[in-house]
Amino acid sequence: MTAADVSTVKVVDAEQLPGPRVQGRRVVAVVAAKLGSAVFVLWGAITLTFVVLSVLPGDRAAIVLNIQSGQTTTRSAAEIAAVDAQYGWDRPLVVQYFSYLANVLRGDFGTSWELRRPVTAIIGEQIGPTLTLTVSALLLAWLISIPWTLLTAGRSRRTKTVGSAVETITAGLPQYWLGVILLLVFAVNLRLFPVIGGVGFVGTVLPAFTLAIPLAGFIGQATRTEFDRAIRQPFVLSARTRGMSDNGVRLRHVLRHALIPGITLSGWAMGALLSGAVLVESVFARPGIGAVLVKSVSDKDFELVMGIVILISAVYVTVNLLVDVIYTVIDPRLGGSR
Structure with a gap:
């Protein structure tokens, strides 16, 4: 290839690369599309939950009357009609x-008819222990997975198979079953932790x-998948x-590339952990939005119920939206592929 050919290729490549203004427009378009998708997902969660709760068996008015009176009896049609109205x-x-839906858009999530308090106030009191548990579980999951990946990924075939x-196996463990096993072993038999979980370190x-x-x-x-791919790259041989x-190669070079899929997965994990916290808090009798x-x-x-579902959905959508936006800002080409 002559020098003229090389210069021609460089000019063509430079013309094919989008300028900063075009890249900026692409980023804005991708972010706007993902924001619209997030709003649609949140609206779908609200609508689906509303319909499901509305068709559940049992008369809400009768439940209200029984809770207020402290007695479970058959209510008359007049009593039911008064509560419905x-x-x-x-x-x-x-x-x-x-x-x-109009009230939600105004920030009004209604009043709990059982506790007779605003839903936002009830959630505000209970969300602290749940968020503490969720963030602690996410950090702990990373503390478990990173050393295990470094120890077993990119090794011999037997070691990789075991890892x-x-x-x-661990990914398929039901959280409710696992919680009961840990409670029986470490709290009931070994007595290393309290049977009823609290908000302190030991109870968490x-x-x-x-x-x-x-x-x-x-x-x-x-x-692991990304680690095995990255460890075969030329920069590893160069190091x-x-x-x-x-x-040193594993920790300073390969792991940095391997963490990207896990970071993306963490966006989904926040919503999943909040949902899982509902069951876990019930197993350990721990304060939080789960028991509520x-x-x-x-x-x-x-x-x-609607307020808590909206909260969990909003956290899930927001975290995933932030992950998508960060990826799009770093590399606009990733926006269309994720």
Whole structure:
């Protein structure tokens, strides 16, 4: 190839590369599309939950009367009609839906008819322990998966098989079952932790491990695949020829590339951990929105259930949106592929 050909190729490549203004427009377009998708997902979660709660068996008005009186008896049609009119449950379902949606858009999530307090106040009191558990479980999952990946990925075939098998098994463990096993072993038999979990460090350990162990399996699987691919790249050979040790190459170079899929998975994990916290908090009798949600579902406390579902959905959508935006800003080409 002559010098003229080389210069021609360079000019063509430069013309094909989008300028900063074009790249900026692409980023804005991708971010706007993902924002619209996030809003649609959140609206879908609200709508689906509203419909499901509305068709659940049991008369809400009768439940309200029984809870207020402390007695479970058969209510008359007049009593039921009075409560339905008080809460607007006598209106058509479509009217109730759009009325609730309008209130949500104004930031009004209603009042819990059982606790007779605003839903936002109840969630504000209970969200702290749940977020503490969720964040602790996410950090713990990374602390488990990173050393395991460094120890088993990119090794001999037997070691890689064992590492992958352990990750597959842990990823499939049901959180409810795992929580019961940890509670029986470490709290009841060994008495190392309290049977009833609290908000302190000791009371958070077992619930956090219950959520973290299955998540560590998922993160490990995603990280392992990228780790095995990155360790065969030319930059690894270059680092080794410069005299860097195997552990140094793994920790300083390969792991940095392998963490990208796991970081992406963490966006999904936040929503999954919040959902899993509902069961885990019930197993360990731990304060948080989990116990509140379980009781509100059984009592058909419509507004409180909807508020908690919206919160979990909003966290999931927001975290994933932030991950998508960060990827798009770093490299606009990734926006269309994720």
